[in-house]
Amino acid sequence: xxxxxxxxxxxxxxxxxxxxxxxxxxxxxxxxxxxxxxxxxxxxxxxxxxxxxxxxxxxxxxxxxxxxxxxxxxxxxxxxxxxxxxxxxxxxxxxxxxxxxxxxxxxxxxxxxxxxxxxxxxxxxxxxxxxxxxxxxxxxxxxxxxxxxxxxxxxxxxxxxxxxxxxxxxxxxxxxxxxxxxxxxxxxxxxxxxxxxxxxxxxxxxxxxxxxxxxxxxxxxxxxxxxxxxxxxxxxxxxxxxxxxxxxxxxxxxxxxxxxxxxxxxxxxxxxxxxxxxxxxxxxxxxxxxxxxxxxxxxxxxxxxxxxxxxxxxxxxxxxxxxxxxxxxxxxxxxxxxxxxxxxxxxxxxxxxxxxxxxxxxxxxxxxxxxxxxxxxxxxxxxxxxxxxxxxxxxxxxxxxxxxxxxxxxxxxxxxxxxxxxxxxxxxxxxxxxxxxxxxxxxxxxxxxxxxxxxxxxxxxxxxxxxxxxxxxxxxxxxxxxxxxxxxxxxxxxxxxxxxxxxxxxxxxxxxxxxxxxxxxxxxxxxxx
Amino acid sequence: xxxxxxxxxxxxxxxxxxxxxxxxxxxxxxxxxxxxxxxxxxxxxxxxxxxxxxxxxxxxxxxxxxxxxxxxxxxxxxxxxxxxxxxxxxxxxxxxxxxxxxxxxxxxxxxxxxxxxxxxxxxxxxxxxxxxxxxxxxxxxxxxxxxxxxxxxxxxxxxxxxxxxxxxxxxxxxxxxxxxxxxxxxxxxxxxxxxxxxxxxxxxxxxxxxxxxxxxxxxxxxxxxxxxxxxxxxxxxxxxxxxxxxxxxxxxxxxxxxxxxxxxxxxxxxxxxxxxxxxxxxxxxxxxxxxxxxxxxxxxxxxxxxxxxxxxxxxxxxxxxxxxxx
Numbered sequence: 001x002x003x004x005x006x007x008x009x010x011x012x013x014x015x016x017x018x019x020x021x022x023x024x025x026x027x028x029x030x031x032x033x034x035x036x037x038x039x040x041x042x043x044x045x046x047x048x049x050x051x052x053x054x055x056x057x058x059x060x061x062x063x064x065x066x067x068x069x070x071x072x073x074x075x076x077x078x079x080x081x082x083x084x085x086x087x088x089x090x091x092x093x094x095x096x097x098x099x100x101x102x103x104x105x106x107x108x109x110x111x112x113x114x115x116x117x118x119x120x121x122x123x124x125x126x127x128x129x130x131x132x133x134x135x136x137x138x139x140x141x142x143x144x145x146x147x148x149x150x151x152x153x154x155x156x157x158x159x160x161x162x163x164x165x166x167x168x169x170x171x172x173x174x175x176x177x178x179x180x181x182x183x184x185x186x187x188x189x190x191x192x193x194x195x196x197x198x199x200x201x202x203x204x205x206x207x208x209x210x211x212x213x214x215x216x217x218x219x220x221x222x223x224x225x226x227x228x229x230x231x232x233x234x235x236x237x238x239x240x241x242x243x244x245x246x247x248x249x250x251x252x253x254x255x256x257x258x259x260x261x262x263x264x265x266x267x268x269x270x271x272x273x274x275x276x277x278x279x280x281x282x283x284x285x286x287x288x289x290x291x292x293x294x295x296x297x298x299x300x301x302x303x304x305x306x307x308x309x310x311x312x313x314x315x316x317x318x319x320x321x322x323x324x325x326x327x328x329x330x331x332x333x334x335x336x337x338x339x340x341x342x343x344x345x346x347x348x349x350x351x352x353x354x355x356x357x358x359x360x361x362x363x364x365x366x367x368x369x370x371x372x373x374x375x376x377x378x379x380x381x382x383x384x385x386x387x388x389x390x391x392x393x394x395x396x397x398x399x400x401x402x403x404x405x406x407x408x409x410x411x412x413x414x415x416x417x418x419x420x421x422x423x424x425x426x427x428x429x430x431x432x433x434x435x436x437x438x439x440x441x442x443x444x445x446x447x448x449x450x451x452x453x454x455x456x457x458x459x460x461x462x463x464x465x466x467x468x469x470x471x472x473x474x475x476x477x478x479x480x481x482x483x484x485x486x487x488x489x490x491x492x493x494x495x496x497x498x499x500x501x502x503x504x505x506x507x508x509x510x511x512x513x514x515x516x517x518x519x520x521x522x523x524x525x526x527x528x529x
Numbered sequence: 530x531x532x533x534x535x536x537x538x539x540x541x542x543x544x545x546x547x548x549x550x551x552x553x554x555x556x557x558x559x560x561x562x563x564x565x566x567x568x569x570x571x572x573x574x575x576x577x578x579x580x581x582x583x584x585x586x587x588x589x590x591x592x593x594x595x596x597x598x599x600x601x602x603x604x605x606x607x608x609x610x611x612x613x614x615x616x617x618x619x620x621x622x623x624x625x626x627x628x629x630x631x632x633x634x635x636x637x638x639x640x641x642x643x644x645x646x647x648x649x650x651x652x653x654x655x656x657x658x659x660x661x662x663x664x665x666x667x668x669x670x671x672x673x674x675x676x677x678x679x680x681x682x683x684x685x686x687x688x689x690x691x692x693x694x695x696x697x698x699x700x701x702x703x704x705x706x707x708x709x710x711x712x713x714x715x716x717x718x719x720x721x722x723x724x725x726x727x728x729x730x731x732x733x734x735x736x737x738x739x740x741x742x743x744x745x746x747x748x749x750x751x752x753x754x755x756x757x758x759x760x761x762x763x764x765x766x767x768x769x770x771x772x773x774x775x776x777x778x779x780x781x782x783x784x785x786x787x788x789x790x791x792x793x794x795x796x797x798x799x800x801x802x803x804x805x806x807x808x809x810x811x812x813x814x815x816x817x818x819x820x821x822x823x824x825x826x827x828x829x830x831x832x833x834x835x836x837x838x839x840x841x842x843x844x845x846x847x848x849x850x851x852x853x854x855x
């Protein structure tokens with residue numbers, strides 16, 4: 001045997017051994033893979049959600065709301081600074097175009113106000129020097145707020161999912177303001193969506209008892225107050241009642257200062273409630289505030305809904321509090337999770353949701369595999385029938401190709417989806433194409449009266465450039481497909497790409513090496529082709 | 530040796546170009562008529578937004594009964610019901626509605642409606658909800674991917690071959706995409722993401738097929754400069770015919786297996802592949818190659834120029850020699 005042939009043979013065997021080792025756990029199952037020697041890989045191929053069941057969720061972060069919140073804070077801050085500088089204002093508010101509008105009482109204060117804004121609000125540009133003055137966030141800063149809102153939302157959601165207890169979740173940002181969440185094997189998808197999607201903005205507001213609720217509802221609402229509702233559900237009839245409260249707009253404390261939240265049981269019916277702890281800063285604010293407002297009511301507001309509004313009996317030190325409501329155990333449990341993991345910087349919307357039950361995944365695997373086996377069997381038999389031993393060799397190359405695809409999927413931790421399975425099947429059909437090209441060429445050369453040795457060599461070299469061209473174009477398509485596709489379609493592009501690359505190796509290098517060895521060793525008079 | 534095509538066969542494909550293009554145009558027209566009648570392609574949930582919910586009942590039920598229960602609710606009044614598997618056990622319910630709320634879900638509301646009549650008799654296998662915003666994104670991206678693929682192919686073939694080959698290949702690709710889209714419409718298949726993936730794969734497959742033939746045509750011209758363009762094309766196609774048929778055959782085996790055994794989830798995709806592969810094989814022979822003739826001049830003229838320079842040198846040398854001898 002020539003040295004170059006020997007080297008090729010060794011390379012082929014090593015490559016197949018490596019990919020085979022990675023593919024092995026998928027064939028024998030996770031349990032038995034554990035008993036393999038320690039140097040061998042043990043994880044089987046990741047199955048996509050469409051094959052093992054679970055939930056795929058695309059959320060859109062309403063980043064504009066995060067920007068609006070930032071503007072509102074700035075507007076409040078500006079009011080305080082204007083007062084400190086003794087500049088009287090009629091109104092300071094955020095308008096529809098995300099601009100802060102400042103209308104002053106006295107025109108002569110205009111320049112002083114502009115100076116103050118310029119020195120103390122470097123993140124803003126003055127749109128109009130007024131009156132009224134209009135300022136807006138610099139574009140760069142606005143983009144940054146949006147970007148950070150999405151990043152923060154990803155972190156918060158990851159926290160929540162981790163505490164919810166899902167194995168191998170994926171939470172990634174996608175594009176500008178989308179978040180993709182994949183929860184394999186999740187049973188109660190809707191509960192998970194509720195948990196993930198809860199904004200969970202916890203705020204404490206003082207109830208304004210000086211205003212009658214009826215008058216406030218009829219439009220006599222003081223500018224510093226707002227109306228919020230408590231929602232009560234009758235446990236037997238399921239009837240919902242909304243109770244309005246007039247509360248101060250000023251926020252006493254927010255959920256950002258919560259360090260821990262747990263489910264407890266108490267009250268006459270031993271019902272679940274959520275107890276929380278504040279950090280030292282929050283504890284101090286809480287203690288001072290409660291000391292000053294004994295006898296008044298404090299509304300605990302979550303996402304603009306009042307959960308309870310207990311009367312402050314005494315100064316509450318130690319930074320502990322509780323949220324009671326008509327919770328089921330599950331609701332209390334989930335509320336504790338969202339309080340612990342923090343609030344979302346902006347509300348999220350469900351843009352796409354796919355939930356697949358585990359049974360459907362099993363059916364898909366069965367049917368996909370069955371189709372693949374039937375298709376492959378037909379191809380294998382046909383190749384042997386048509387090209388005899390050479391056909392068998394092409395079949396071996398095809399099997400090696402599938403082995404490499406499976407091994408590569410496991411190696412790169414890629415995901416096998418149902419369209420991915422179809423991609424493998426298609427590769428099976430197309431991978432023999434290279435061998436068909438070569439064999440047809442060899443037959444032609446033989447017909448021209450060349451020796452077996454020459455015919456094989458020219459056959460391979462003449463067919464190679466065609467195989468190369470054809471594979472490259474298909475590879476280009478597969479790459480574009482990968483760019484464009486969502487989960488399952490990406491899987492299709494991945495298996496196709498690996499299959500095409502592997503094809504160059506198995507259908508050309510592998511089969512040629514075998515030919516070389518056979519021709520060299522046995523010097524056959526006739527070629528079984 | 531088994532041969533489906535006789536080795537020394539020579540078929541005059543070019544002369545059948547007119548017949549072929551008539552057939553193709555008729556098929557494409559049929560597809561377009563079907564698309565027009567149906568008001569455009571039947572888009573899947575991914576592209577138009579909405580919700581599909583797949584149900585499995587323990588026992589076969591009456592579809593009419595299911596329809597009655599659904600029509601009693603406001604949300605599912607306009608829902609479409611599709612049954613498959615032939616046992617009246619599995620259904621897909623489509624509605625145009627979707628919800629972006631994180632607290633309410635459509636399937637929970639469906640459950641409420643169904644439980645009035647079928648409580649405990651069914652399970653929800655799959656829920657697929659796509660909001661209108663994402664639907665538009667998918668539409669844009671899908672179209673972008675198809676256009677991008679065509680451009681990439683055009684560039685690659687222009688580099689590797691002459692531009693006239695690229696025009697032929699692209700014409701064949703348009704042919705295949707139109708035929709596939711038309712057939713999908715005629716046979717009532719939906720356009721889903723999988724189907725778009727299949728269309729892209731068809732583009733890849735068809736180019737692959739076309740390249741094999743083009744390579745052979747080019748080789749014919751290179752080895753025998755006296756060959757006319759028509760003859761070179763006919764020979765190129767004839768000599769690769771057995772390969773073309775064999776590869777289409779093996780690929781069709783597999784795709785047919787996917788279509789028959791792959792289950793509901795792979796039906797649309799494998800149908801598109803089935804049509805596309807047949808069309809791709811046909812178009813490589815009858816569309817891509819004859820188009821090369823629409824351009825005047827020899828195939829691969831660059832090479833000829835080089836040779837003519839050589840010949841020019843020879844002629845000069847020859848003349849010089851004659852001069853000297855004189």
